[in-house]
Amino acid sequence: MAKIEPDPTLLSVAEAVADGLPVDWPGVAANRPELARHLGRLELIERMAIAYRAVPGGEQGTSWTTVTAPAPALPTRRLLPVAAARWPWIMLVTLAGALLVAALWLALLR
Amino acid sequence: MPQSGPPDPRSTAVLLACARNGESVAREELARRYLVTLRRWAHGRLPRKSRGLLDTDDLVQATLARAFRRLDEFEPRREGAFLSYLRQILLNQVRDEARRGKRIPDMTELPEELPSHAPSPIEEVIGGEFLSAYESALGLLTDGQREAVILRIELGYRYPEIAESMELSSANAARMLVARALVHLGEFLKEKSDGED
Numbered sequence: 127m128a129k130i131e132p133d134p135t136l137l138s139v140a141e142a143v144a145d146g147l148p149v150d151w152p153g154v155a156a157n158r159p160e161l162a163r164h165l166g167r168l169e170l171i172e173r174m175a176i177a178y179r180a181v182p183g184g185e186q187g188t189s190w191t192t193v194t195a196p197a198p199a200l201p202t203r204r205l206l207p208v209a210a211a212r213w214p215w216i217m218l219v220t221l222a223g224a225l226l227v228a229a230l231w232l233a234l235l236r
Numbered sequence: 237m238p239q240s241g242p243p244d245p246r247s248t249a250v251l252l253a254c255a256r257n258g259e260s261v262a263r264e265e266l267a268r269r270y271l272v273t274l275r276r277w278a279h280g281r282l283p284r285k286s287r288g289l290l291d292t293d294d295l296v297q298a299t300l301a302r303a304f305r306r307l308d309e310f311e312p313r314r315e316g317a318f319l320s321y322l323r324q325i326l327l328n329q330v331r332d333e334a335r336r337g338k339r340i341p342d343m344t345e346l347p348e349e350l351p352s353h354a355p356s357p358i359e360e361v362i363g364g365e366f367l368s369a370y371e372s373a374l375g376l377l378t379d380g381q382r383e384a385v386i387l388r389i390e391l392g393y394r395y396p397e398i399a400e401s402m403e404l405s406s407a408n409a410a411r412m413l414v415a416r417a418l419v420h421l422g423e424f425l426k427e428k429s430d431g432e433d
Contacts, residue, residue, distance in 0.1 A: 137419055140414075168418065171421065171425075176361075177362065178390055178392065182276075
């Protein structure tokens with residue numbers, strides 16, 4: 127082994143990579159520029175880990191999904207503004223229909 | 237990482253011992269236990285172009301059959317070692333398959349050392365050069381570190397599963413082993429790339 131006791135910064139970054147947690151790569155590299163190359167390798171390992179997680183075919187027993195998979199986005203966020211935008215038109219059409227019916231009734235009564 | 241279904245009461249170590257003695261039920265159970273994990277791994281490492289030539293499941297089954305044939309030569313001490321062994325056989329199968337995929341279009345025999353130019357999904361993300369360096373660096377780690385990296389990074393095992401597979405005292409011990417192994421892996425990758433610069 128090249129080192130017996132790893133650098134604490136590298137170790138904490140490696141823990142985050144192993145846990146599937148996000149790492150502030152530019153921030154860490156800025157604080158420890160002497161570790162930049164090593165951090166670059168760890169970043170590639172992180173990318174590889176993410177790529178393995180993204181591989182299809184692990185419908186059963188995919189541990190990674192429980193670690194990092196984000197919750198599916200709710201469709202209401204996109205649907206609600208659309209429905210809200212249409213609401214005045216619906217009200218207007220309904221009102222126009224009601225006025226038309228009322229006008230027809232008045233005409234019939236005369 | 238067992239699949240869903242009724243849990244088998246026997247441990248992998250017991251199943252391996254039974255499989256070595258020729259028990260077909262033990263072999264089937266081992267195959268069932270690792271099929272999904274290996275198939276998923278193979279999907280990541282097999283070039284998309286080659287994937288249609290041979291079903292991934294067939295590749296995995298061939299890997300398991302080859303591993304079972306060699307159980308007399310290799311006696312895995314624990315589940316992690318067995319998975320690492322399976323992964324190496326499967327990697328060789330994937331490389332063979334990639335080369336075959338390269339040869340098939342014009343049916344011309346190419347030299348064995350010629351790699352396929354079609355990238356696998358993992359290569360597409362990190363590049364073939366880094367993947368090759370990673371494989372070399374992986375080979376420089378201790379057996380335990382290598383198993384830990386493979387189980388966590390490539391196969392997606394949880395820490396309690398890694399601890400069980402590697403006969404470690406706790407999930408936290410597994411977590412620390414993986415993290416330290418990644419630091420060492422980074423060092424070996426760095427040394428390799430520095431040497432190539």
